[in-house]
Amino acid sequence: MHRLQEEKNQSSDEIDLRYVIDRIGAGFSNLFARIRYVMRVVLKRSLLMMLFLLLGAGISYGIYYVTKPYFTSSMTLMLANIRNEFIEDQLNKLSLMVAEENFEAVADRLDISPAAAQRIKEMSFSNLDADRVEEDSVLTGSPFRIQLSLYDRELFESMEPALTNYLENNRYFAKQKRIKQRQVENMVSKLKGEISSIDSMKTNVSEPKGPVNGFIYGQPIDPTNLYRESILMYKEQVKLEADLEKLDNVEIVTGFVPRLRPTGPSLIKYLAIGAIISFIIGTIIALNLESKKRRKSL
Structure with missing residues (x-):
């Protein structure tokens, strides 16, 4: 009994699936038949369709002509x-x-x-x-x-x-820029003072004008160290001064390219859109005319 019920259910499923497939096939057949009918009407009314295409192209060209180039x-x-x-x-x-x-x-x-x-x-x-x-x-x-x-x-x-x-x-970017600018300028000013002080020390060591004991802050004066420290400070000063030139938050990498010819509007694009719209309108009118003709003949 149970086996008979399963076979019955299976048979019912097969029938339902076949019905769905048949309906899908019938739908596609109707669609293709409708498309063939529309194409026959379009070919039959080719003169009318040509007039609509020419009218659409003319209107599209007129719109293109009055549209400002950019x-x-x-x-x-x-x-x-x-x-x-x-x-x-x-x-x-x-x-x-x-x-x-x-x-x-x-x-x-x-x-x-x-x-x-x-x-x-x-x-x-x-x-x-x-x-x-x-x-x-x-x-x-x-x-x-x-x-x-x-x-x-x-x-x-x-x-x-x-x-x-x-x-x-x-406002936020400008404020951050001013803060960083003050910091860098203060550092540059500080370094300039230190470098000036070291330069004075180098002058005193190389050209003493009075008794020199050879010691500063309890350490012997080494002209080589003074020159080395002066160079390091000067390099730091140059680096900071370069940073001052790069404080902008936004910098141009590549600018706008000068254009000789306009980018748009595109005549081909306007004509294509006009042709599509006029074709659709012409097809609708042709189908209506054909439908009226068929009704009169009945």
Whole structure:
């Protein structure tokens, strides 16, 4: 009895599976039949379709002709030892203002004229080392790229200092820069005083003007040690003075490349989109005409 029940269940499952397969096959058959019908109608109404394609191409070319050309270029910046997400937050706000066409705010932030701000079409940015850092790690001091699309290619030259100053003038970054600058300048001033003192000692040792006992602070004077110490201090001073030149939190690695030809709009892209839209509209109208013709013939 139990065996008969299992065979009955198995037979029922096979019937259900066959039914599903048959329905799927019928669905594909109907789909292919519908596609063949649409293609027959399109070929039958080829003149109508050609008119719609020509109309779509003409409209697309007209839109392309009146669309302002734009130029796209990118610059790469290197950060100091600061978190990249701080820079991302600043650039996100600037990108939002550009997207919202808030040109007065953009001009104020970048310290450019409102007319120049209106020539900015789009701005985007990306971290170059984002894929090299683990998800639970903080990206710090990594280079990043800013891509800018402008309606005026001459504006790229002034946008480089405008963007770097915008990032550099962040209140937090500016404060940290001033603190570090004071520290380095104090160290340089201290080293200059020490070097001047050692130079005086070397002069006294090499050209004594009175009785010299040969001892300073209970130790014999060794001119060689004085010269060695002076050189070490001078090297440290030169290093710190070089550090003063590198206190900027943001430095340009590669600037915007001057563009001679516009990046867009693309005529081929406009024509392709126009052709697709006009083909779809023409197909719908052709199917409606064919449907009306069939109903009249019945």
